[in-house]
Amino acid sequence: NKPTTTTTMVTKGALGKTKGANKMSLTMYRMLVAFILTFAFGAGYAIALQPTNSWRFFSYHPFLMMVGFVGMMGTGALTKKLGGYENTKLHGILSSLGYMFALGGFYVIYTNKNILGKPHFATSHGICGLVVIVGCFFPWIAGALFLHPDFGIDKSNKLYRLAHKWFSRLLILLAWFSCFAGLTKLTMEPIMLLGVGLPMMALVPYTLM
Numbered sequence: 001n002k003p004t005t006t007t008t009m010v011t012k013g014a015l016g017k018t019k020g021a022n023k024m025s026l027t028m029y030r031m032l033v034a035f036i037l038t039f040a041f042g043a044g045y046a047i048a049l050q051p052t053n054s055w056r057f058f059s060y061h062p063f064l065m066m067v068g069f070v071g072m073m074g075t076g077a078l079t080k081k082l083g084g085y086e087n088t089k090l091h092g093i094l095s096s097l098g099y100m101f102a103l104g105g106f107y108v109i110y111t112n113k114n115i116l117g118k119p120h121f122a123t124s125h126g127i128c129g130l131v132v133i134v135g136c137f138f139p140w141i142a143g144a145l146f147l148h149p150d151f152g153i154d155k156s157n158k159l160y161r162l163a164h165k166w167f168s169r170l171l172i173l174l175a176w177f178s179c180f181a182g183l184t185k186l187t188m189e190p191i192m193l194l195g196v197g198l199p200m201m202a203l204v205p206y207t208l209m
Helices: 026-048 057-080 085-116 124-145 158-186 190-207
Strands: none
Touching: 026 057, 026 158, 026 190, 057 085, 057 158, 057 190, 085 124, 124 158, 158 190
């Protein structure tokens, strides 16, 4: 009997370890990235127009949260799955950009509530969002200081890497839930809810599992 072999593809220049057929192809990766980014920007814009079908200061909140948590962080998590030195660095850049977008969205909603004289963190959506924003700081700073492939002070620590991976994925999943919960505060239109909820659910196995 001839021995069987498996073929693995990663991004060009990747130097990390690969583990057989569990790595996605570069074509699949590009297709998923295109879908994630198109969905995040498109859905973010559509949500931002709810419920008045007009853009106002508040609109930046859902738009930036969708782009940050779904678009940038989702792509970052997907990129890390490819493995390798270059992909790990790109993962960090995308995740950091996502956090910056999300902080922008947090600033908008905080400022908007101040303008309207409304209380902060008075709903489950607001509390969930606060937990995510604060929680994301820890894997962000830990990834930069401890796990960066160039200067991380403990980048080979498997326990740190495992904790960073799953804590981050849990936070992203919670962020996606919060994004959808925020949508339900703006509209209960079935087409809108399905148009946002179903793609999110479909992306979870590819990005966060």
